[in-house]
Amino acid sequence: MIFRADTLRRAALLALVLLVPARDPLTAKQPAFFEPQEHYYKAKGKGIGVRWVVEPREVQVNRDLTATLVVTGATNPTEIVKPDLRKLPAFDAFKVTNVPDPPRTAADKEVRFVYKLAPRGTDVKEVPPLEFFYFNPDAPPGKKQFPSTRTDRDEDSPAITVREAPAVERRVRPLDAPEHLFQIETGPEVLGRGPFVPGAGAWLATAAAGPLVAAGWFLVWCRLYPNATRLARIHRSRAARRATEAIRRANRTPDPPAAVAGAVLGYLRARFPLPESAVTPSEIEIALARSDVPAEATERAGALFRACDRARFAPSGEEAALAAAAEALVARLEALA
């Protein structure tokens, strides 16, 4: 059996009609060519309105206000996409924070999208208008199927007032510290060379200065006091030293003339071979002469002892001269050594 071409064509058409399901004109796919690329959020309806509901109207910089985008007249409330304000340049003046929206049902008359907007400066005067395209299925195919609306068509403009944040009052407290810490050292010594630290040269110089100064003093002293030099030679003699000390102590004894005479006699016995029996002035003179003592020294010795005897038994006030004469005699005899 051979089928005719027209029969085959009718069969194909019939198959197409039967196999392709029927579509609701309202859910028919929109032609993509005229669909707006921006500000289209999948809303559908014959006349959709959008408005902002702002709370509060007065806010500080960087503080949040609640902005609710209310969409009314949509026939597909559950399919509308929440606009992402962060991608819109008009909302750069705000810091946008998304807030969970209330649940939506297909029977809702209006859709609410909630945002937290924090103005970044005081020059922000309103929440910017939002362009809102929607799909009108009753419109003839083409561009007119995607009309737009704006939030600022409402008489109630979402004007806001942004205030400067009040200055945070800093808690002022005084600096607690002892009073002496607030005083500092001033003057040239602050930048001085620091404390003087003697080096090795200073120590060596000091070590050498001691003996040098002492030696220099000794030489000067010898030059200034020659008799004293002789006296110093005398003092090298122990006997002479003892006699001299005894003579000088004589004033403190009860009988100074006797002490002077005793001191000189002791010296003579220690320095010269005086016999123990020589106690009178004459005997002493004779003993000294035998020891080859010069006559004048011998006579001075005899005169001294006689003067001591006179002073002991007949005081005449000349006792003070006895000590000097005794010392001079000792010095004279010591010089003979």
Next chain:
Amino acid sequence: MSHLPTSTGRGKSTLWCLVVLLTLLLPASIALAASPEEALAAAERSFAEGAELRADAERAQAAFARAATAYDELWAQGCRTPELALNRSRAHRLAGSLPRAVAALHDGLAVARFSRPLQVELDDARSRVLYPLEGELTAQGKSVRARTVSARMSAADAWLVCGLLWLLACGGAARFVATRRAVWLGCAIVCLCGLGALGVLWARDARERERAESLPLLVVSEDALLRKGNAAEYPARIEPALPKGAEVRELTRRGGWVQVQLPGGAIGWLPGPAVVPCGSVEPYRAQ
């Protein structure tokens, strides 16, 4: 024969260019660097500003911190005097840094160990370190003032005293030679004994200082727990934590930690950032 430029000729011209360049640049560089007098004046201005703002601690401490930084720079430049050390310490302390104040005082005492104002200031600063009232930490951690001859007498004073004693001894000996009187010999012997005693004290002090100060001195800059090892996982050697301002001696460093010895002899580890070395002149930055 053509005359070719010799290498020595080129070298000479290069050398002259360098000399001219240096001559032009050197005065400029010298002019840019602040003189010590200017730096001191700036430090004193900042200090005075801080003193005027003492009713507002925050602003005053900022001014004192600037003064402390300026004083630190002067110290780093080589101006090492007890007066500068004292100013530096007070600026740090008023800026809120007790550890750096203690370190500055030790720097000053290293220069002038005998300085009484520095010693008194250090005692006062140590009294502000928050040790517990009693316990092992207090027994181990508290430093005591050195009471040695070098802490009471400067090297110059010792030199003068020694010189005087030596002079008197030599003079006494010379007088004894001249007069043969025992009293002068006794005087010379007494002076020599005094000289010897002073020498013994100084020698002993020098030996003790060499032993005690052979280890670098550190000051704890923040409360830190002394641990048994060089990691935070190790248990504490002593509790509670060492207060800031405590003085310790550095033994060794490893892995960002410092092994230290307390004045009482206890040894442990502290984190490296928790200590400030004496002699450090890193610029102080107010917190």
